[in-house]
Amino acid sequence: MKLLRYGPVGNEKPGCLDDQGRVRDLSGKVSDITAESLTPERLKILRGIDVASLPLVENPGRIGTPYSGLGKFICVGLNYSDHAAETGAEVPKEPILFNKWSRPSGANDAVVIPKGSVKTDWEVELGVVIGTKARYVSLADALKYVAGYCVVNDVSEREYQIERGGTWDKGKGCDTFGPVGPWLVTADEVADPQSLAMWLDINGKRFQDGSTKTMIFDVAYLIHYISQFTTLYPGDLISTGTPPGVGLGQKPPLYLKAGDVMRLGIQGLGEQEQSVHAWDAALLD
Incomplete structure (x- = not known):
């Protein structure tokens, strides 16, 4: 799975790429992609989502960091x-x-x-x-x-x-x-x-x-x-x-x-x- 965040600095939305390389909106499933989203349990839930059923983002604009709360x-x-x-x-x-x-x-x-x-x-x-x-x-x-x-x-x-x-x-x-x-x-x-x-x-x-x-x-x-x-x-x-x-x-x-x-x-x-x-x-x- 390819996880990303898109939108203005400080107001990014969670997203992912589909098989055609298009951005899909994940905000109906999660409020953000955070450090906590990267644990095996949380990633298993994300990978279980039908990406093709998510809303297509035609113009995602700025691509932010892939997740918030980067630690060290x-x-x-x-x-x-x-x-x-x-x-x-x-x-x-x-x-x-x-x-x-x-x-x-x-x-x-x-x-x-x-x-x-x-x-x-x-x-x-x-x-x-x-x-x-x-x-x-x-x-x-x-x-x-x-x-x-x-x-x-x-x-x-x-x-x-x-x-x-x-x-x-x-x-x-x-x-x-x-x-x-x-x-x-x-x-x-x-x-x-x-x-x-x-x-x-x-x-x-x-x-x-x-x-x-x-x-x-x-x-x-x-x-x-x-x-x-x-x-x-x-x-x-x-x-x-x-x-x-x-x-x-x-x-x-x-x-x-x-x-x-x-x-x-x-x-x-x-x-x-x-x-x-x-x-x-x-x-x-």
């Missing part, structure tokens, strides 16, 4: 061997973890360059959404805790991340730096999360063209590993790293500027498109 936004750095190579970094012996502070935005919402930034970068990533409380889970059972998968653009400010000292978080958590969606694809529809093609274009030019098969630490291992340090709850999101082709890895490096358009997607999980804007506080509220 945990990200994994340098998790693709070919991406580590392009940045000149050593392959990590254990997953590199950091957090996004930003409020997640819809798949096609504007991305705003922070004040004074000259090194804002792009990263297409596979998002893994937790559906069952996970604490010290075994590697063998780890995928049982997944509610579904989605596309994430881990927008990053490289100067803040690398050159300003401390942790990576301040280069990752700027406002608008976390587009999520357009929808959440439930885990039963993703046969193998380690064989998904992924791509990203800037102004129509392909920069990232990779696959989740080159992950250093796969999805199951990441859930197992992270659950050793913190309890994961329904609605927590793990963004699992990016393949090569980021702006930092270009020769010379290339970064986003106002007017650029990012398009990105992952096989079976949908596509995003964001326009890049100079700093404008009005775009954040």
Whole structure:
């Protein structure tokens, strides 16, 4: 099942996609798609709905985040061997973890360059959404805790991340730096999360063209590993790293500027498109 939310910020309605890729209105069945909706019991009820009988939404307009109440936004750095190579970094012996502070935005919402930034970068990533409380889970059972998968653009400010000292978080958590969606694809529809093609274009030019098969630490291992340090709850999101082709890895490096358009997607999980804007506080509220 492909779950989504559509409508203006703060007034999104729940929906889903039918077999023809059209949006259907779920508001007659649920008031919203929330983190609590992602538990196995709630997803079983949603999957039992006859999608074809739901009202068709002819013009859904803005597509918001796939669910409300996103909890922890945990990200994994340098998790693709070919991406580590392009940045000149050593392959990590254990997953590199950091957090996004930003409020997640819809798949096609504007991305705003922070004040004074000259090194804002792009990263297409596979998002893994937790559906069952996970604490010290075994590697063998780890995928049982997944509610579904989605596309994430881990927008990053490289100067803040690398050159300003401390942790990576301040280069990752700027406002608008976390587009999520357009929808959440439930885990039963993703046969193998380690064989998904992924791509990203800037102004129509392909920069990232990779696959989740080159992950250093796969999805199951990441859930197992992270659950050793913190309890994961329904609605927590793990963004699992990016393949090569980021702006930092270009020769010379290339970064986003106002007017650029990012398009990105992952096989079976949908596509995003964001326009890049100079700093404008009005775009954040």
